Amino acid sequence: MKQDTLFPQGSIHSVTGKCMYLSGNDIDTDRIIPARFLKCVNFDTLGNHVFIDDRSEKKGMHPFDQNHNKTANILIVDKNFGCGSSREHAPQALMRWGIRAIIGKSFAEIFYGNCLTLGIPCVIIKEEDASSLINFLNKNHDSIFKLELEKKMITSKEHIWEISIDNSSQRMFLSGGWDATKSLINQIEKIQTTKSNLPYINSFQKLQEKPS
């Protein structure tokens, strides 16, 4: 697993980096992260186990093990990616491996929603654009791409491909509103006002002074 930089934060306008392609329709969340890895006190180690069973079967030839993909952060997939169980562990595992955006022909709904709450844009690409992008990628593994959510496109130095994203998700990424915690914290002044108006707070505050 790559010791990655920061996890997504704030408004997300674009994701820049290397792309990798994982072929196959209907890749379910059990494959992304098998059930036995859900017994954990945190999501920290999930990145190591992303696609673990598929990978051990392919003995180093799985896209997530190929050398030229080791630093990729944009994942290209086929249809109905992320179907199956609703586990948030799946996008968590991908994110912890280093994925910051996913381009696909279609996504399973719950998986899409889970990615949204983590700040990972899942964008749609048309069949023919996907083929052209994957073709280009196969010949140019080290190319740097830029996925732009406002302009709805992914570009390399030489090319532009169109992508699509639904309006509300687009707005949430651009504004940073995908991060519920953030919108809650943003109201810090109002939070303090509400707190100070609560009659029970003062007597309750003694709590911390008591020995346990």
Add this chain to the structure above:
Amino acid sequence: MKKANLNFYISSKTLSLNTLYDKIWSLHRVTELPEGSTQLFVGLHLIHEVTSPQAFAALDEKGLKVLCPERTIATVDHIVPTITQSRPFSDPLAEEMLQTLEENCKKHSIKFFKIGSGNQGIVHVIAPETGLTQPGMTIACGDSHTSTHGAFGSIAFGIGTSQVRDVLASQTLAMKKLKVRRLWFDGKLNQGVFAKDLILHVIQKLGVKDGVGYAYEFAGPAIDHFSMEERMTICNMAIEAGARCGYVNPDQITFDYLKNKAFAPKGNAWDEAIKWWKSIASDKNAIFDDEVRFNASEIAPTVTWGITPGQAIAIDSLIPSPESLEKSDQQIALEAYKYMDLKPGSSLEGLNINVCFIGSCTNGRISDLQKAAEIAKDRHVAKGVKAFVVPGSEQVAKEAEKQGLHKIFLKAGFEWRKPGCSMCLAMNPDKLENNQISASSSNRNFKGRQGSANGRTLLMSPAMVAAAAVTGAVIDVRKLINKKI
């Protein structure tokens, strides 16, 4: 009885007004959020080892701090063994979960009621008994039975792990306002019938989904007479009725319970508090979204026969046939007969029991143990039955031992355990084996809930569990009261 026979007063268009729920909601409202939800301040946040670790991890990832560490209290309950609690636990994962909680609490300056502190126990037992739970508060915990705390006239509800993170970070939550349904209870419970029977009766009548979208206000003469522990039992299982929270308006019984509790207001603050607590109760002319009426004197000891808490019957009636049920309940009934290996039209009385469990956040408090001990006294656990008592907290254990209840239980052949969730959900060594049948004072009879994929659970009051233990079979506890069997 089907729903149509109930006395419904539905005023679907009217939004509730001047209820305790409305008042607490307005007071804790921080702002309206763009997506249409309300940002609500959380007055008391309770955490435990199972649903908090990922939330803390998420906080660290985002580089966030706990905004109001003094408003969060932690304990450990789900994974603790109840035979010996010496460390390290023999289950390494349980040990890791506890250590993670300890570290998180230390790092974020959160008060932790650890094992041996005198205050450890099931989260929904310890917060009330230490006086942390008070009227007028909003209370959240990553656990669905947080509804228990509503017994004090608070709005208390369970939340998910990502919401635990949000409360830690902002002391607030994005919430949608619920409707309020008043459940009114005339009359009084008869001898041998308990709060647990009342709530199982309600869930049987209204179903397990009817409360979805509602807060349940429990009111009426029967509730007015209830002790705080009885009120906690019914609010605890409001969630089993589908209601995310349930509450009882605070009254003199509430105040008497809280007086002199460790974290209750003292001196002048106490008088101020009472004034305010009285003011937040639902007004006499409060408007409810709807109301359902019951007569408490018509309720009999109630026992579940199936795989949802709504699949219950009065002990003196028979397991329903599929045709007698509403269409939407028939499928799950068929599944239940099969799983439980019980036949429609048969009686539960006389059904042999393998395991008897007295404990949990529903019925693991001192009055529950007292009622069970009354039945166990001078009797003995039937041959071949494993019976054990798990106090809900260290305080409950201490008080029970002071009163000599443990001796009564031990003499009668029950095991006397250390506090924890135990076999309520079996995330610890206490588990059913194979298709054993248990009589349990806990709250969920889901398939596999008690630790065996085909284990079977019958929910009932602690007195009924004790009665089953000493006779070896399900029995109407009223037959044992004041009699020698």
